Amino acid sequence: MAVSASSVGTVPKPSVDATHKRPKIVTNKQRVTWVALVLLVLLVAGAVWGLSIGSQHIPLTQLPGAIVKADTPGELILQSIRLPRVVLALCVGAALAVAGALMQAVAANPLAAPEIMGVNAGAVFVVVLAITVVPSLSGAPTILLAFGGAAAAGVSVMLLAGSGRGRVSPVRLALAGVTASSLLISLTQVLIIFDENSTDSVLFWLVGGVNFASWHDVRNLLPWLVLGLLGAFAMARPLNLLALGEDMARGLGQNVERTRIIGSALVIVLCGAAVSVAGPVAFIGLIVPHIMRRLVGSSYTVLLPLSALGGGALVLYADILSRYIKPPFEVPAGVVTALLGAPIFVYLARRQKVTTS
Amino acid sequence: MSLSATKVRRSVAVLALTVAAAALTACGATASSSSPAAGAAPNADRAAAATGVSSSVNLDSCSKPTRTIKHDLGTTTITGNPTRVVALEYSFVDALVAVGMSPIGVADDNQPKRIIPALRDKVGAYKSVGLRATPNIQVITALKPDLIVADSGRHKAIYAQLSKIAPTIAYASLNGNYQQVLDSEMSTAIALNKCDEMKQRLAEHGKLMAGYKAEAPADENRKALFVRASDKGFTGFPPKAYTPGVLSAIGIGSALPDSGTDASVSLTLETLVATKPDIMFIAANDGPTLRDTWAKSPLWKQLPAVANNASYDVDPNEWSRSRGLIASEVVAQEAVKLLYGK
Numbered sequence: 001m002a003v004s005a006s007s008v009g010t011v012p013k014p015s016v017d018a019t020h021k022r023p024k025i026v027t028n029k030q031r032v033t034w035v036a037l038v039l040l041v042l043l044v045a046g047a048v049w050g051l052s053i054g055s056q057h058i059p060l061t062q063l064p065g066a067i068v069k070a071d072t073p074g075e076l077i078l079q080s081i082r083l084p085r086v087v088l089a090l091c092v093g094a095a096l097a098v099a100g101a102l103m104q105a106v107a108a109n110p111l112a113a114p115e116i117m118g119v120n121a122g123a124v125f126v127v128v129l130a131i132t133v134v135p136s137l138s139g140a141p142t143i144l145l146a147f148g149g150a151a152a153a154g155v156s157v158m159l160l161a162g163s164g165r166g167r168v169s170p171v172r173l174a175l176a177g178v179t180a181s182s183l184l185i186s187l188t189q190v191l192i193i194f195d196e197n198s199t200d201s202v203l204f205w206l207v208g209g210v211n212f213a214s215w216h217d218v219r220n221l222l223p224w225l226v227l228g229l230l231g232a233f234a235m236a237r238p239l240n241l242l243a244l245g246e247d248m249a250r251g252l253g254q255n256v257e258r259t260r261i262i263g264s265a266l267v268i269v270l271c272g273a274a275v276s277v278a279g280p281v282a283f284i285g286l287i288v289p290h291i292m293r294r295l296v297g298s299s300y301t302v303l304l305p306l307s308a309l310g311g312g313a314l315v316l317y318a319d320i321l322s323r324y325i326k327p328p329f330e331v332p333a334g335v336v337t338a339l340l341g342a343p344i345f346v347y348l349a350r351r352q353k354v355t356t357s
Numbered sequence: 358m359s360l361s362a363t364k365v366r367r368s369v370a371v372l373a374l375t376v377a378a379a380a381l382t383a384c385g386a387t388a389s390s391s392s393p394a395a396g397a398a399p400n401a402d403r404a405a406a407a408t409g410v411s412s413s414v415n416l417d418s419c420s421k422p423t424r425t426i427k428h429d430l431g432t433t434t435i436t437g438n439p440t441r442v443v444a445l446e447y448s449f450v451d452a453l454v455a456v457g458m459s460p461i462g463v464a465d466d467n468q469p470k471r472i473i474p475a476l477r478d479k480v481g482a483y484k485s486v487g488l489r490a491t492p493n494i495q496v497i498t499a500l501k502p503d504l505i506v507a508d509s510g511r512h513k514a515i516y517a518q519l520s521k522i523a524p525t526i527a528y529a530s531l532n533g534n535y536q537q538v539l540d541s542e543m544s545t546a547i548a549l550n551k552c553d554e555m556k557q558r559l560a561e562h563g564k565l566m567a568g569y570k571a572e573a574p575a576d577e578n579r580k581a582l583f584v585r586a587s588d589k590g591f592t593g594f595p596p597k598a599y600t601p602g603v604l605s606a607i608g609i610g611s612a613l614p615d616s617g618t619d620a621s622v623s624l625t626l627e628t629l630v631a632t633k634p635d636i637m638f639i640a641a642n643d644g645p646t647l648r649d650t651w652a653k654s655p656l657w658k659q660l661p662a663v664a665n666n667a668s669y670d671v672d673p674n675e676w677s678r679s680r681g682l683i684a685s686e687v688v689a690q691e692a693v694k695l696l697y698g699k
Binding site: 054055056073076077080081082130131134193194202204205211212214216326328329330331 | 490587590624626630650656659
């Protein structure tokens with residue numbers, strides 16, 4: 001075909017171009033559909049896999065019974081232990097991945113991640129503080145405390161970065177975030193050193209995972225997740241404009257500051273809630289948006305929803321893999337995401353260096 | 358650039374944390390290969406054998422003016438009778454009290470109440486040298502000790518520094534098992550030149566534990582699980598850990614399988630249900646713990662230990678933090694009282 005087409009001469013050339021162009025647009029749409037479909041299949045397969053493994057063998061035929069009305073021990077285990085674990089993995093992954101994508105847009109830095117804003121560190125610090133210093137404070141209000149810590153850290157970072165000026169420069173935002181993160185991480189370590197009492201379990205939680213998930217955690221996370229995700233999806237257009245560059249976005253009539261501030265607030269909501277129930281699961285916010293960007297391009301209209309699916313899938317599979325490390329005992333999923341994330345991060349960092357130089 | 362550097366550092370930190378956690382568990386594993394507790398030592402034929410102590414302890418040095426002490430971080434030569442001793446773990450306070458001595462300095466986490474009642478009165482006045490994880494070298498130096506007893510895991514990094522202050526011997530306490538704790542008490546006694554006192558005390562200990570074991574009915578075959586409950590975790594201790602070792606010495610088996618290399622394992626409610634413990638000893642931290650959440654689940658009520666009212670709350674200081682000869686007698690006594698009402 002190609003040979004015959006070229007042998008004819010110059011006449012068919014425009015038609016070759018046309019056939020090239022049209023499929024290209026369709027391919028992008030098809031790609032999005034395909035990626036979404038593949039992710040959904042992965043999610044369903046992962047959910048089934050996650051539900052079927054554990055220290056007891058429970059046939060999945062018990063699943064309908066477990067959802068409707070759990071009576072037998074097997075159904076109870078499915079209903080009150082495995083199901084919330086799978087659901088929480090999906091929720092936490094979605095929250096962290098979307099927060100990462102938002103963060104990269106807001107900070108205009110492809111290496112930005114929720115950790116950059118000190119949000120995770122803030123949540124971690126307050127939770128560890130609650131566990132070690134004032135144990136009576138933990139329990140029901142822990143999630144609110146952690147959320148408060150994330151918000152306080154995030155807001156103070158934003159104030160630090162933009163105080164006294166109308167503009168919030170991405171570099172200043174990142175610097176302030178890194179500084180706050182380092183400070184909070186050292187303070188957390190001080191707390192842990194001073195209280196050997198709960199070191200083991202705190203270390204476990206610091207790696208991040210959904211091992212002890214309950215419906216209670218899911219209920220705590222869900223309102224914030226819905227708020228954060230809907231807010232993020234609604235921000236897709238302004239974020240797309242922001243991606244054109246700050247001056248261009250301003251020229252097109254965008255309120256860049258407002259976009260940044262709302263975006264940052266959504267990052268705080270998503271991360272604070274996710275970290276308070278599952279700990280700071282590493283790298284999700286960094287690697288998922290990047291993988292999705294390579295697959296479907298950088299339009300936030302599709303990037304954000306697909307990052308949510310991808311993040312959910314990644315945490316779900318990380319949690320499943322973590323259960324094969326030392327059965328029947330628990331290893332936090334953060335171990336697996338860190339092992340996956342570190343090489344991908346190095347790859348991204350190196351590539352970034354090449355393109356900017 | 359600073360961004361990527363920080364990210365790398367953070368990723369390194371996360372990895373380091375993981376590695377550290379793995380190393381912590383591995384530590385207990387490498388050290389827990391010695392023979393099980395109780396029973397006569399292989400060198401029992403010798404007139405002055407020590408009851409229940411493994412053959413790795415250098416009993417030949419006993420009562421000599423200059424003694425060579427084998428320990429986890431090498432061998433140390435000690436001359437004379439040390440009197441100014443600094444103990445960097447509660448286990449070593451236990452060893453000193455067992456031979457009628459008391460330390461001049463203790464790494465007590467600045468919480469004197471963590472020294473269990475069985476030891477507290479006999480310890481008398483001492484100077485706190487700070488946290489067990491990070492003892493204060495300056496305070497230790499100022500005490501002018503003539504012997505320091507350190508944890509071979511936790512204090513490995515400062516061992517050289519400690520050795521400059523005074524002869525330092527190091528044993529597994531944090532991740533030590535029952536056998537290792539008994540061995541370290543004997544070795545510490547050799548260092549203190551209190552060989553005969555400790556041998557006598559070990560013989561008493563052996564009799565006492567045999568007595569507790571005799572309290573159990575002949576058909577006792579229930580399996581016990583010892584756990585630490587905290588806000589973010591439910592940690593079970595496998596058969597080779599310290600507390601299950603003590604329980605096994607009084608005839609109570611472990612509900613957890615022998616997991617080989619782990620000093621402790623993290624449990625979910627599902628794994629707990631699968632473990633089917635007949636007896637549970639729960640050492641819970643202050644404040645709400647994961648146990649409180651789980652106790653609401655119908656699955657919790659189906660645990661044999663809960664269904665048969667054989668789930669007991671115990672003091673983490675006595676059952677977990679103070680691993681020692683006297684502490685193990687406290688644990689055994691309380692277990693017998695809880696289980697058989699004697």
